[in-house]
Amino acid sequence: MKKRDMNRDWIDTARTLSQALPYLQRYDEAIVVIKLGGHAMGSDEAMEDFARDVVLMQQVGINPVIVHGGGPMINAMLDKLNIQSEFVNGKRVTDAATVEVVEMVLSGVVNKRIVQAINRQGGTAVGLSGKDAHLMICDQTNPDLGFVGTPAEMNPKMLQDLFAHDVIPVIAPLGAGRNGETFNVNGDTAAGAYAAALKADRLLLLTDVDGVKDANGEVLTELKAEQIRQLTRDGVIAGGMIPKTETALDAIRGGVRAVVILDGRAPNACLLELFTEHGAGSLIRPD
Numbered sequence: 001m002k003k004r005d006m007n008r009d010w011i012d013t014a015r016t017l018s019q020a021l022p023y024l025q026r027y028d029e030a031i032v033v034i035k036l037g038g039h040a041m042g043s044d045e046a047m048e049d050f051a052r053d054v055v056l057m058q059q060v061g062i063n064p065v066i067v068h069g070g071g072p073m074i075n076a077m078l079d080k081l082n083i084q085s086e087f088v089n090g091k092r093v094t095d096a097a098t099v100e101v102v103e104m105v106l107s108g109v110v111n112k113r114i115v116q117a118i119n120r121q122g123g124t125a126v127g128l129s130g131k132d133a134h135l136m137i138c139d140q141t142n143p144d145l146g147f148v149g150t151p152a153e154m155n156p157k158m159l160q161d162l163f164a165h166d167v168i169p170v171i172a173p174l175g176a177g178r179n180g181e182t183f184n185v186n187g188d189t190a191a192g193a194y195a196a197a198l199k200a201d202r203l204l205l206l207t208d209v210d211g212v213k214d215a216n217g218e219v220l221t222e223l224k225a226e227q228i229r230q231l232t233r234d235g236v237i238a239g240g241m242i243p244k245t246e247t248a249l250d251a252i253r254g255g256v257r258a259v260v261i262l263d264g265r266a267p268n269a270c271l272l273e274l275f276t277e278h279g280a281g282s283l284i285r286p287d
Contacts, residue, residue, distance in 0.1 A: 019277070027274055028061040030201035031163075033256075034270060035191035036114065037207050038069040042265055051117035053270050054168060058123060062274075063163040066118075066125075066170045067194055069187030070110040077105050091141070091148055094184045099147040102184045103129075106172040114170045125168040130175040131182065133158040136193065138175030138183040149175045149183025151190065154197035192247040196254025203251050204273060205244055206264025211282035212241060222283045225249055248284045259284045 034054070041047055057064050074092075078085050078101055086093050094102060111127040118125035130136025130151075135158060138149030159169050173190035175183045188205060195203040211219040212228070215236050220227075228245045231237040237245055241261075248259035262269050262281025272280040 024060050024275065027201065029063065030061075031063045031065065031195075031198050032057065032202045032204065032270075032274070033065045033067060033191055033195040033198065033200045034204045035188055035206060036066055036068045037187065037205075037264060038071045038073060038110075041068075041110075041113075046265070047113065047117045048121065049267060050264075050270075051114070051121045051123070053268055054118055055121045055123035057270065057274070058166065058168060064168055065159060065194060065198070065200075066114060066168065067173060067187060067191035068106075068110055068114055068170065069173065070106050071187075073110055074102055074105045077101050088145060091145055091186065092184065093145050094147040096147070099182055099184055103172075103174055103182055106174060111170055111172045118168055118170070123168050124166060125170050126162065127170050127172070128158075129172040130185065130190065134176065135159070135171070136175040136185070136190065138177055138185060140177070140181075140183070147181060147183050149177065149185050151175060151185065151193035154193055156194065156197040159194075159198065186243065188244055188247040189250075192251040192254070192256075192259075195251045195256045195259075199255045200251075201257045202274070203248070203256050203259045204270060205247065205259065205261045206269060207244065207261060208263065208265060209241070209261075210263050211261050211280075212237065212245065212284075220282050221279065222285070224285055225252060225287045228284060245284070252284065252286050257285075 054064050081101065083097055083101060085098055107129050115125045115127045134155045136151050137153035139152045141148045141150045162169050173185045173187045175185050177183055191203060212223060214220055228249060232242060244261055251259050260273055260281050260283050262273055269280050
């Protein structure tokens with residue numbers, strides 16, 4: 001019998017798998033909510049890689065929940081339809097015409113793209129929005145913003161039922177109003193609300209930056225809640241990072257064990273965070 005060559009890559013792969021064992025045990029049956037931002041979705045290849053990682057996570061015992069955005073896709077469709085859109089404090093002003101486009105893009109195009117990618121990789125995913133099974137009941141955030149909602153009541157039982165049948169929920173950030181309205185919800189806010197309702201072990205906010213940075217531009221790999229507040233008061237955390245860190249703090253107050261802000265464009269970002277010692281991005285824990 002011919003002796004097979006021991007390729008160095010195979011050895012490294014085996015060593016990595018062995019070193020991951022404590023983390024695989026640590027996250028067995030854990031709920032991990034992943035916010036997939038529109039900018040983090042990238043190419044079709046990147047989407048397939050993300051889907052493969054999600055299926056692997058489920059195979060080793062994690063219950064993943066995907067909450068997605070789709071801002072760039074919404075902007076493209078609004079431009080195509082010549083519908084003007086503006087933002088106030090980072091939130092899209094959503095009139096009746098705009099909310100129809102938002103729902104069409106998020107629940108129709110983006111949601112199904114993610115679902116199909118997971119199914120192609122051998123998982124079983126189902127597409128939902130907060131309007132399904134009363135998952136997310138919203139109040140209007142501000143009349144000046146139109147159909148923009150703030151989560152008010154969360155009903156996660158359907159998600160728990162899906163876990164029991166090894167189904168991966170993929171959720172568009174839309175909510176139902178008390179009078180049947182459709183509300184557009186910020187994707188990070190929606191992900192944080194689902195994570196809190198499920199008392200998730202981790203909330204992973206995949207974005208297009210490496211994480212929370214200090215005044216010198218270096219990524220802070222681990223922070224406590226009070227450090228986030230102080231960095232915000234000092235103006236170090238600013239711009240688009242403010243709503244993400246606010247989501248993290250709200251989620252932690254709601255019972256989420258920890259939140260990670262990380263670059264979703266990096267290959268295997270979720271696996272690096274969950275199953276390696278060094279992790280990825282910025283880990284935010286309670287005080």
